[in-house]
Amino acid sequence: MAIRVTLVPGDGIGPEVIGATRRAIDATGVPIEWDPREIGAGAFVRTGEPLPITTLDSMRANRVALKGPVETPPASGMRSVNLALRRRLDLYANIRPSRLHAGVPSLYDMVDVVVVRENTEGMYTGIELEMGTPAVEELIGFIASTTGVVVPSDSGISVKEITEHGSERIARFAFGYARANRRAKVTASHKANIMKFSDGLFLEVVRRVAREYPEIDFEDRIIDALCMQLVQAPERFDVLVLPNMYGDLVAELCAGMIGGPAVAPGAHFGGKEGRELAVFEATHGTAQRLAGANRANPVGATLSGAMMLRHLGESAAADALEAAVVEVLREGTDVTPDLRAPDDDRPAVGTAEMTDAVIARL
Numbered sequence: 001m002a003i004r005v006t007l008v009p010g011d012g013i014g015p016e017v018i019g020a021t022r023r024a025i026d027a028t029g030v031p032i033e034w035d036p037r038e039i040g041a042g043a044f045v046r047t048g049e050p051l052p053i054t055t056l057d058s059m060r061a062n063r064v065a066l067k068g069p070v071e072t073p074p075a076s077g078m079r080s081v082n083l084a085l086r087r088r089l090d091l092y093a094n095i096r097p098s099r100l101h102a103g104v105p106s107l108y109d110m111v112d113v114v115v116v117r118e119n120t121e122g123m124y125t126g127i128e129l130e131m132g133t134p135a136v137e138e139l140i141g142f143i144a145s146t147t148g149v150v151v152p153s154d155s156g157i158s159v160k161e162i163t164e165h166g167s168e169r170i171a172r173f174a175f176g177y178a179r180a181n182r183r184a185k186v187t188a189s190h191k192a193n194i195m196k197f198s199d200g201l202f203l204e205v206v207r208r209v210a211r212e213y214p215e216i217d218f219e220d221r222i223i224d225a226l227c228m229q230l231v232q233a234p235e236r237f238d239v240l241v242l243p244n245m246y247g248d249l250v251a252e253l254c255a256g257m258i259g260g261p262a263v264a265p266g267a268h269f270g271g272k273e274g275r276e277l278a279v280f281e282a283t284h285g286t287a288q289r290l291a292g293a294n295r296a297n298p299v300g301a302t303l304s305g306a307m308m309l310r311h312l313g314e315s316a317a318a319d320a321l322e323a324a325v326v327e328v329l330r331e332g333t334d335v336t337p338d339l340r341a342p343d344d345d346r347p348a349v350g351t352a353e354m355t356d357a358v359i360a361r362l
């Protein structure tokens with residue numbers, strides 16, 4: 001029986017990289033019934049909604065989605081349609097495996113780090129109070145009376161919130177991931193020395209959960225030191241678990257070490273133990289200037305597709321698809337222009353032709 005999967009091509013280069021991924025997945029022989037839906041600028045133009053309820057319903061019903069990059073239309077009044085999607089579906093765990101593949105231009109020789117990012121709280125609460133408003137004035141008064149600290153009246157204020165529940169479920173997800181994928185170590189990162197009641201809580205909870213996984217090494221790093229050590233010696237790290245904003249930054253830093261966001265896959269998980277709902281997407285943007293030009297790099301999207309196959313229990317197909325992508329990158333003949341090192345003057349190919357090369361190796 002075919003597996004139903006919600007398919008969101010998205011905006012900009014989205015339809016090309018998702019189209020390529022769909023073709024490659026279909027070529028593995030896994031029977032998938034795609035359920036195409038819309039999110040983003042295109043959806044807003046056609047339906048008046050950047051995040052149509054029919055798309056959310058489809059994702060809830062199918063429990064698995066493959067998604068391209070989407071644009072948040074300013075006229076929609078929405079802060080970020082990506083964040084709204086994660087929030088509405090409570091996709092609390094964002095997994096971004098960062099593995100450097102041979103043939104991809106990079107400053108490094110070996111990188112194999114998995115970022116597990118908390119995806120719903122931290123600095124991303126969206127609670128924003130604008131300078132000069134009565135709300136700020138009231139909050140400043142409250143802070144002065146409860147802590148004695150006088151916040152300057154010309155402050156804009158963003159609220160960061162970290163919960164015990166949120167920290168516990170992301171910690172469990174990280175250790176569960178490490179166990180399932182035979183990873184040896186989890187490193188938690190934070191700024192608990194400064195933010196004792198938010199990052200401090202996160203660290204305390206992750207430490208507690210770590211004790212339930214004695215076979216997995218656990219350590220923690222203050223976030224600035226982690227960034228420094230990552231760029232200096234990425235081979236020291238394995239699985240990283242981080243609060244939302246640090247996860248955003250470190251995931252992008254790791255993408256930079258493996259050749260850039262175009263080659264970096266990703267997934268978001270939600271529901272009980274993160275098993276009930278999964279949205280697979282590469283981490284890059286819509287790259288409007290490349291849209292429709294058959295120039296977009298399909299690697300991040302295709303590797304996200306391989307992650308999806310693995311999630312669906314199709315591990316042989318997932319391995320085959322991943323191996324085919326890795327082989328095409330290693331050979332370096334049929335790759336998009338961005339994957340050419342500056343000193344390599346072989347002609348590049350388009351998104352579609354690179355995907356043909358992947359399919360030929362399945």
Ligand code: IPM
Binds near residue numbers: 080082083248
């Ligand atoms: C990401 C992106 C998003 C984020 C943006 C698009 C809102 O940077 O997925 O990493 O900040 O989470």
Ligand code: MG
Binds near residue numbers: 248249252
């Ligand atoms: Mg980001």
